[in-house]
Amino acid sequence: MTRRDDEFAEFFSARFDFARRIAYALCGNWNEAEELAQNAFVKVYAHWRRVRSETADAYLRTVLTRTFLDTKRRGRAREEPTESPPERPVVQDTGAIEDRPALLAALQKVPPRQRAVIVLRFIQDLSVEQVADVLGCTTGTVKSQTSRGLQALRQAYGPGDGNTPALHPATRAGC
Amino acid sequence: MWDDEQDLRAALQRVVDGAAPPPATRVEEVIRRGRRRVLITRIGTVASAIVAVVGIGVGASALGNLGLGADGERLPPAGPVVSTPPVPLPESPRPGWSVHEPIYVSPAPTPRYPEARAPVCQQISLPVASGREVLPEEKYLPVLLNGLAKHYQGDTVQVLSKTWVNVNRGLAEVAVYSKDKQLQRTFSLAAGRYGGPLAQAAEYYASAVAGGCAQKMHWLNLPGGAVVQASTEGLRVFTPSGRWYQITGYEMSLAFRTTLPKDGRKADLVALPENVIVDLLSNLAALG
Numbered sequence: 001m002t003r004r005d006d007e008f009a010e011f012f013s014a015r016f017d018f019a020r021r022i023a024y025a026l027c028g029n030w031n032e033a034e035e036l037a038q039n040a041f042v043k044v045y046a047h048w049r050r051v052r053s054e055t056a057d058a059y060l061r062t063v064l065t066r067t068f069l070d071t072k073r074r075g076r077a078r079e080e081p082t083e084s085p086p087e088r089p090v091v092q093d094t095g096a097i098e099d100r101p102a103l104l105a106a107l108q109k110v111p112p113r114q115r116a117v118i119v120l121r122f123i124q125d126l127s128v129e130q131v132a133d134v135l136g137c138t139t140g141t142v143k144s145q146t147s148r149g150l151q152a153l154r155q156a157y158g159p160g161d162g163n164t165p166a167l168h169p170a171t172r173a174g175c
Numbered sequence: 176m177w178d179d180e181q182d183l184r185a186a187l188q189r190v191v192d193g194a195a196p197p198p199a200t201r202v203e204e205v206i207r208r209g210r211r212r213v214l215i216t217r218i219g220t221v222a223s224a225i226v227a228v229v230g231i232g233v234g235a236s237a238l239g240n241l242g243l244g245a246d247g248e249r250l251p252p253a254g255p256v257v258s259t260p261p262v263p264l265p266e267s268p269r270p271g272w273s274v275h276e277p278i279y280v281s282p283a284p285t286p287r288y289p290e291a292r293a294p295v296c297q298q299i300s301l302p303v304a305s306g307r308e309v310l311p312e313e314k315y316l317p318v319l320l321n322g323l324a325k326h327y328q329g330d331t332v333q334v335l336s337k338t339w340v341n342v343n344r345g346l347a348e349v350a351v352y353s354k355d356k357q358l359q360r361t362f363s364l365a366a367g368r369y370g371g372p373l374a375q376a377a378e379y380y381a382s383a384v385a386g387g388c389a390q391k392m393h394w395l396n397l398p399g400g401a402v403v404q405a406s407t408e409g410l411r412v413f414t415p416s417g418r419w420y421q422i423t424g425y426e427m428s429l430a431f432r433t434t435l436p437k438d439g440r441k442a443d444l445v446a447l448p449e450n451v452i453v454d455l456l457s458n459l460a461a462l463g
Contacts, residue, residue, distance in 0.1 A: 008209075009202045013202065020195070024195070034198065038204075041205045042205055043212070045205060046209050046216065054340075122184045123187050153183075
């Protein structure tokens, strides 16, 4: 193994699990999240000589997101409705004790690009400018996509009373 | 529903922070696929380059004097792109060295993709780097240069490159030219830091050059608890404080630059003297 591989292996061991979890938020499926993260790391490896240590995280983030969107665009995997919606308890305040499967399923109902924006902004805590950089679009687009994405997420997750899930049928989304 | 964006952020982050199945992807598999991707890209690039080169060659031939200098003599070839020749690991340890068998091994995982032909063997994990931060190059580079000046008195020592990447990595390359300018020795230094016990880190780095499989290595114990490790990749010293230094390189004759070999052979690369590298590493390890 060369020094390049050595450094890459170090980066891989430190970041793969995080990338896989982000992919899981995008895909809603651990197997496909693993595949997506793996593909992203393969692409990062191919450009490892040009990727500086300081920018490796940002590069990985960009590659992961764009790989997800590319796969969606190609239509390799379609969202498939499942027979039964995820079970979800009645809750009073979903902000604190929301049902994770239902929230994940709702996230998968959000269109891919808006979903990517939500994941980047709210899970990865990126600024509007950083998200625009990752997606290669303007900050105005990020803001509008965020707004639409949140609207779609709220609609998919349930009506305002927080009691009734609006996920019929639920989706098993794939990357 | 969520009262504000902060609630939503927390809710979404809990989605990904939950329990997850263990990762099934191994870095060796990713590197293998990455190399294949690089190869495919290069093939495409080379195909494009061939077309361009043929065009340029035809144009240059038409102008004549292709490959000739102003005085009509053939120009010397450009310096070769070389890689460090691996240092072979002898079966029996050198005098004063000992054989170290890996102890931080974990059982071989069940292959998820049998067709991937990834090596199934005992592995060694490396904890997150937590040792002392890599020293600034102003600290370690003079040690390297002084050591080289001592070993190659009268020769010219020149820093080819120096890059302090971050607290985890520092790189430098130094050339030593003989007095008659017929010999070049290139020393590549990498500085880094590790996490966990010294032995575990040493075992991990030795396994890294063997496709992730644990392997035996030769050790030389230095005063102060540092250990020089010899593996097929070369020599690396680990300090008890959590730092490591590796020096690789080669020795090359520069005679080919002035006389063009008729048989097209390339410059011969010779491994650097081991005692010199060990001495340089010992000096670096003494920095703590």
